[in-house]
Amino acid sequence: MASNSRRRLSFVDFAHPQAWHKLIEYAQVTIAFTKLITDFTNQWAKICFLASSQLHQLVIDFRKKTETEIRGKCQLGGMMYDLWESLLLESELESQSLKKMACLMEKEICIPLGSFITSKSVQLSINKQHRSDLNEILEKSHEIVRELQEEYAKTYNDSGVTPEFHRAHNLYVLELTGVNSLLSKYQYHILPQLLQGMEQTQVEIIDTVCQNLQLIASLIQNYHEQRHCSLASFVVTSTATNPNEELENYICSMNETSGGSSTPPVHIEFESFVSPVNTRNTISSHYLSPHTTSTDQLIVYAAPVIQSQLSSRCKQTGERIKEIKKDKSTLLTNISKTPVKQSQPQQQQQPHEDQQQ
Structure with a gap:
């Protein structure tokens, strides 16, 4: 069972110095990716904080406008006004939810993930420096062994088997034994532990990144479900409104405020x-x-x-x-101007005309 679940290859299989830079590059990329997620979450939290503040100020401004421009001129009430107040309240709850989600992102994701990145970055630097120091020690040891070997060979060629030759031989063998012992411990114990530690670090980074991504999704889902339930309740309430009943209630309220007196009939005066x-x-x-x-x-x-x-x-x-x-x-x-002879018949004719007239 263990052999089936175990990976066929690990970092230990890449102990060769030529593969070291690939392991370092992979570790650096995973840390950079984790830092990218942290920055994304941090900026998202800032946007939520800003949106929460702006939405809160928006609700305050429109509540003031409602009081001065609406309620100050007419005592508006009923379901229509209640729905408006409910919408402002839902907006206020939206602002608080955004602020709460931003606080959770900053507290549960940004700060822990930032500390985790710092720790793993320091650990990677230590591992890099550790192997660099070991390689430098091994190179120096090989150089010392090579110098002693050259001195040992030169002594033998110059003087043969002499006390100087035995002294050079002993120094060379002791150094050779120590270097081989160090190389054995480094190759079979120190370097595998170093590579296993780096591998475990990468496993922790990957697991932490996945957990934080799931946590981000969970926070958004919880926020969405809470707001969805609240807004769904608001929508259900608003669909149950009756405009006729709303207007009738307002008319009844007008009658109540007037003291219950009947409204006099309107007298129409028509134009004549x-x-x-x-x-x-x-x-x-x-x-x-x-x-x-x-x-x-x-x-x-x-x-x-x-x-x-x-x-x-x-x-x-x-x-x-x-x-x-x-x-x-x-x-x-004209008659008065004519002769007398002619005037008499005319005078006789004139009364006759007057009679006719």
């Missing part, structure tokens, strides 16, 4: 016909009997017209009489 001929003889509709029929009203309205026609006819007759009298005076003047 006024004749342009003689306003004195115009009969106003105010003096008509309420039992007057439409035919009587037509006769009354036609009387001024008939009177106007009679007056015009009399005026024409008077003007005609004046013209006849003028013609008569002209004729008499």
Whole structure:
């Protein structure tokens, strides 16, 4: 079972110095990715803080406008006003929820993840420095062994087997044994532990990143569910409104505020016909009997017209009489200027014409 769940390869399999830079690069990328998620969450929290503050200020401003521009002019009430107040309250709750989510992101994700990144970055630096120091020690040890080996060979070539040769031989063998022992411990104990530690660090980083991403999603989901339930309740309440009932309640409230007194009926005063001929003889509709029929009203309205026609006819007759009298005076003047013989028949004819006239 253990062999089936165990990975076939690990960091220990890449102990060669040429593969070291790839392991370091992978560790640096995972830490940078974790830092990227931390920065994203931090900026998201700042945006939530800012949105919460702006939304809170928006609710305050519109509550003031409602009091001054609406409630100050009319005592508005009922379901319509209650829904508006409920919407402002939901917006205020939205602001508080955003602030709460921002605080949770900052407290449970940004700060712990930032500390985790710092710790793993320091640990990676220690591992890099550790292997660098070990490699430097090994290189220096190999250099010392090589120098002793050269001195040992030179002593043998120069003087053969002498006390100096034995001393050089002992120094060379001791250093060679120590370097080989150090190399063995480094290769089979120190370096595997170092690589296993780096591998475990990468496992912790990956696990922490996944957990924090799940935590971010969980916070958003909880926030969404809470706000969704609250807003869904608001929508259900708002759909149950009845505009007719709302208006009737307002009318009833108006009647209650007026002391319950009945509203007087509206009296309509109609305009009456006024004749342009003689306003004195115009009969106003105010003096008509309420039992007057439409035919009587037509006769009354036609009387001024008939009177106007009679007056015009009399005026024409008077003007005609004046013209006849003028013609008569002209004729008499002409007769007075004619001889006497002719005047007598004319005088006899004149009375006859006057009689005819």
